[in-house]
Amino acid sequence: MVSDKGLLIVLSGPSGVGKGTVRKAVFDHQETNFKYSISMTTRQKREGERDGIDYFFKSHEEFETLIEQDKFIEYAEYVGNYYGTPVDYVKDTIADGHDVFLEIEVEGAKQVREKFPDALFIFLAPPTLAQLEERLIGRGTDSQEVINHRIKEARRELSLMNLYDYVVINDDVDTARQKIQCIVEASHLERSRVENKLRKLLLEANN
């Protein structure tokens, strides 16, 4: 039997844009069929957290050994602790035909792009970009100072979104969720994916 490979979906964006809230909305939605990749961390387990469910908890030493063994898709250090996405779970799950959904920081997304160039990269943009658009086309009443500040911010955000395939503006959580699901659905319908799958089936039928 031929199984179609799943997609690796990466949701990222500037900090404070609401990535966690949107990710939660995606996973809470009944039609969602994504697998969630559990992160690994060296921070202390908190009350109620379970190893292998909330995080994989590792010692500093264990984590650094895994870094040396290239066992992370991406990792970073925050406030003295490591956080990372283990590569094996992601590879195995997409090989089994399931979509894996990662919600990570912009720096981590850059690392993923290098290791999984075929992944689907979605940039969650702040509603200021949408507001900027509204203001600039003349419906707004902001002062020049406010507009200048928005333009500066927008430039910075434009430079960040460079590596991404899609941009979703987070002006409403449920709309953002629905757009992300549409992007994933459309990606599954890309001709190259459908064609590869059918070609494999036909080859197999000849054997």
Add this chain to the structure above:
Amino acid sequence: MVSDKGLLIVLSGPSGVGKGTVRKAVFDHQETNFKYSISMTTRQKREGERDGIDYFFKSHEEFETLIEQDKFIEYAEYVGNYYGTPVDYVKDTIADGHDVFLEIEVEGAKQVREKFPDALFIFLAPPTLAQLEERLIGRGTDSQEVINHRIKEARRELSLMNLYDYVVINDDVDTARQKIQCIVEASHLERSRVENKLRKLLLEANN
């Protein structure tokens, strides 16, 4: 004011696949905001048909003059009459920021691909491809002869879908409609489109 260009959406596929039915479902759906491109023809106007609404009706001579002037995105001759898609309406409408939806034959789609390489090409595939998949992965009970026939058909269809961006299998009209709308929505969220639009806004804000 900067307006974003609309998309040219081309739905095509083998004859008999149900392109017309799916196109009707797309246009009947309340959320649809596509413009429909009216075809031009040299055939006789039928009872109840109106010029400029059902078709633009032209004489053979007028049509051939327009062909010479390169005024069609695509045209073809069936049973002694010309049918074609006038280029001006499509160009003006997408320049105004509206999406234009064309439902045309495979030969016409090839012509459009040459003139509008950035258009969104969706191949509507017959459910036999989906059925083939089911059979081949062992759930079916078809004879080898039936499977061989399906494989032959599938090969032909695979060779047709080569120029397309997306493939939608028409096993259910409403599902196909929903997938097409998702593809169009996702295309509007492609980073290159969003980025260009925002860049233009920012440039304009500086002037």
